[in-house]
Amino acid sequence: MIPAGSLLSADGLHKAYGRTPALDGASFSIHPGEVVAVMGPSGSGKSTLLHCLAGIVTPDRGTITYAGRELSAMSDAERSALRRSEFGFVFQFGQLVPELTCVENIALPIRLNGTKRKDAERTARHWLERLEVEDVGAKRPGEVSGGQGQRVAVARALAASPKVIFADEPTGALDSLNGERVMELLTEAARSANVAVVLVTHEARVAAYSDRDVTVRDGRTRDLEHTA
């Protein structure tokens, strides 16, 4: 059943890699502007749930609905177009294209939507400023620190004005200070732009930035409302 007013929801998701089940009847929903943390131990199926919700991986069974449209009924090209225009991504490793400068990296998803290079790079610079890394714009990812790189990745996820951001362990490779600053910037920017954030993490202090937690264990989900 789709919860009322939800932007993205999933019900009864099943996904197996070979004989190993990754999702076993998982459900999920998120509203616009909401930050939901998906938690669970390693191998519990968190990332698979995120990949299914983002239309990167097709579930074996179950339904995923985004803004009233069934994701599994879409073609690969339609899902790609959706990811380009409506979704943003932040990953733990390897998300920045090493040969592009930070500005070009942020401009990349905007350009993939057909925006002209100069306009895309202007928007990218604006986001660099908002994420407090305006001085790294001309540098390549290999020339900036891990924290700066992750802020650039967040800027890139936000730059194309997505409706949902999927963040898979966004602070996994950062120290706690940098990690917390990245989370602050991500959630602030997302909330101010009414962007929903699906945040996969196994760290409680990262999950603390969310409005709601969903725990995944053995491929099944359990919803927990934040009380504090």
Added chain:
Amino acid sequence: MTLLDRKKAPAAAPPRPAGPTGVAAWFRDLGLGIRLAAGGGREGWIRTALTAVGVGLGVALLLTAASVPHLLEERSARDQARVESRVPGGPDAQAKKSDTSVLRINRETEYHGRSVSGYLMRADGTHPALPPGVARFPGADEMTVSPALKKLLDSPEGRLLKERVPYRITGTIADSGLVSPGDLLYYAGSDTLTSADGGHRIAAYGNPEGGKEMPPILIVLIIMICVVLLVPVAIFIATAVRFGGDRRDRRLAALRLVGTDIRMTRRIAAGEALFGAVLGLLIGGVLFLVGRGFVGRIEVWNVSVFPSDLVPSAALTALVAVSVPAAAVLVTLAAMRSVVIEPLGVVRGGRGRRRRFWWRLLMPVAGLVVLLLSDKVEPYATVNPYPIAGGAVLVLVGLALLLPWLVEACVNRLHGGPVPWQLATRRLQLSSSAASRAVSGITVAVAGAVALQMLFAAVGDEFNRLTGQDPSRAQFYTFSEKVDPEAATRTIQEFKATKGVTAVIGKVEVYVTRPGKYPEDAVQPTTSLIVGDCGTLRELARIGSCTDGDTFVVHPRNDKEMSDWVDQTARKGKEVEIDPGAGRKPMRWTLPADSRTVVARHDPLGEDSWGIMATTGAVDPSKLPGATTQTQIRVDESVEDVAEYVRNTAARIDPGMRVASLKSVARDEKYASVQRGLQVGATMTLLLIAAAMLVSQLEQLRERKRLLSVLVAFGTRRSTLAWSVLWQTAVPVLIGLVVAVAGGLGLGAALIAMLDKKVTDWWLFLPMTGAGAALILLVTLVSLPPLWRMMRPDGLRTE
């Protein structure tokens, strides 16, 4: 005193033995590298296998090239062994009749574009000389054939040839009687062959003096072909040694963490490369041996070789065995100089040092100077191969050295553009070394090929002769030495009746003289009497209107003296004498008084005929004693196998009749075979380069598997990434082609100057650049399926 103070100080650790130094350290680190390459798990084995297979392919080609001298020697020896032994008295002198002598006639023909050699032979005695590879002299209407010809005759494809060679197969020619396994050769027996049929008597086989030496220009061409084909192979081996270098660098970074210093790391890397190279040597050896086993069964552009001929020279094999591992170590050490491997696993290209231009330019310029300062190649002088080969190697290797600098300089100036272009150019800006390495092979191959094409064009006049023949008026001509007036008429009739033949220019020719007695020192006026139908005579002279029974006096064009000479015999209303030869009584014929005087024209063979021309209504050709027949045949080329029908008719009329195709240009056979050799070699080299580019491309894609998955997560279109891969291949290849064209034209011009010739065509680089462009497309197309696979979301999984 505290408890701590009372505590006994720990015993000093025994001094560690000092690590090996010098040569011993080298051996230790090389050994560690070898162990890492051999036991480095799946990743290590993939890298080692890539290097070993790459080096192996290169080594197999080098061993093939090292076999060429032996191959040529053996082929030439067998070829000379089946040539008739010369007898004193000039090239046309015949042997005396004896118990071992053989009368034979060359029955060489062509079938589906391939040459079929054959002899019709008649033994003079009971112990006839046997050609090499033939165990028994074939009886009448029997033949001994080469295995390839037997296979052809037994197949449906050989149906028409069987009509032409109708003898019963009673034996097979052994390898010792064949130049190559693809030879189409037969020896047929006859009990009717005579000298009058064109038979030539021989006493034995074998020419101990060997064949004619190669002209110096061809030697220059062969040297250049060797250089042009082998330098890319050497570059390919150097590239293969660096396959999987990024993964190796990461492993070495881990070793740095546990205490290896930079020099040790380099030696370990050299050890890894050494293992791959030695394994490559073994694989190359196995590939060569396996390929050698199969080589007898394949034929490329009519070139085939016996496995037993492919024996690499011992000195060259030793050179390959030593230089390949040594090159692997040197290349690795040189490559490591531009990489900074730090203990925390960070591997960075040493970016501080920009590539310098001047020393890279030094080599090609030095090569050009060597070539330009070398002695000119004289037509009959001995060629000194060293300056040519050395100069060409310097130019070509110098181009390969120039390329990384040029690629870096060019890609650094590329900005903006659509997303695929930006991804590609930025990738190249970050690191263009791998791309330059992959492209250097094609640059050298194309530069060499451009230079060779220019050379071929410049020296072509020496080997390609304009025949003056006009293949649009007739496509074949036949000539029979058989002197038989009746056969002349029959020949023309039978060709006219042959399938696909549209016209026959058939002339029956006999010499006629002016009757009378002449002093011994005077020359009796003589001219030709040519008999044919109106159609034939129209092809030979500008006769205008013609009806059967007409006769003409034909003068040569613009030659008053010769015209006067014709007129001395061809007197209208007067008799001419036809010499029947063999002491028989001359025949007389009166040239009609109303004969018109006309001018000769070139016949389709490009020759002029003059004298008296008569239609068959005026002179019956079957009554002309001692006449020879020559036909020129026009065919409908849309009729399948029309050439074979013509040749079959000729063989039926007279087994000794020669049939040849009319060609506007005649090519020297040695020149043609050198060009064929280049074709075979260039194809193998280009395939090798394509393989190197593909491996390099796939390796880069593999390294970027995770990034590709992330880009797909963003919703990046497949086409965007495909275009980016295409540009990433195309940009360095295009720069490489520019270098190749410029270098090739320079090298070609220098070589042509050495031969004292002139450049005939500056645009000959176009086909090779086209081939280079095709290679880009091929590599991109083949890279796409793995690219699609690597774009799957699996790359995002970390657990």
